[in-house]
Amino acid sequence: QKEVEQNSGPLSVPEGAIASLNCTYSDRGSQSFFWYRQYSGKSPELIMSIYSNGDKEDGRFTAQLNKASQYVSLLIRDSQPSDSATYLCAVISSGSARQLTFGSGTQLTVLP
């Protein structure tokens, strides 16, 4: 069973703070890693993708990948109330189907 685990949350941070979301995965052969944001009642929206070890920055978002530790994280700087959502970590499996496996999600609330 290929699994993706996320810190359970919910996570609350004050406006302007850094929100840190964590994810571990079990399939060592995984090559592609994604963070999706899902607002209540809506479908997931891709916000970050990362494929190699290290950091990848896009605006206020930074994804970090450590394949040796099978760990991927998402940092949100200068958090805004509009960032309040569920964040889903997703990993492409190493099998031939290349399916996305999702974590259970971390609910983030940014307090004004």
Added chain:
Amino acid sequence: GAVVSQHPSRVICKSGTSVKIECRSLDFQATTMFWYRQFPKQSLMLMATSNEGSKATYEQGVEKDKFLINHASLTLSTLTVTSAHPEDSSFYICSARGPGADISYEQYFGPGTRLTVT
């Protein structure tokens, strides 16, 4: 770019009837589309993988005779829930593999269809 649409966004049907949901990639050709189901406060569960021109591959526990998937073109996949029952009420979401997918395997999601069976 990489826009996926779904229709309808919301549907209410009576138990025993069938419902068809359409998923379209609007600005790219999607050789692979995926169908997910999400119950309240749970994560997305993959139901099936749909490749254009071939039969869908269903995940374990998903009844292929109940959830009929047709991927007739590079921009359209349909999911038909046959003989729907109240326990089929859920949020159904499709996704399509985006441009450059041979490198990144990125998937873009449609807005979802809220199905309520009464």
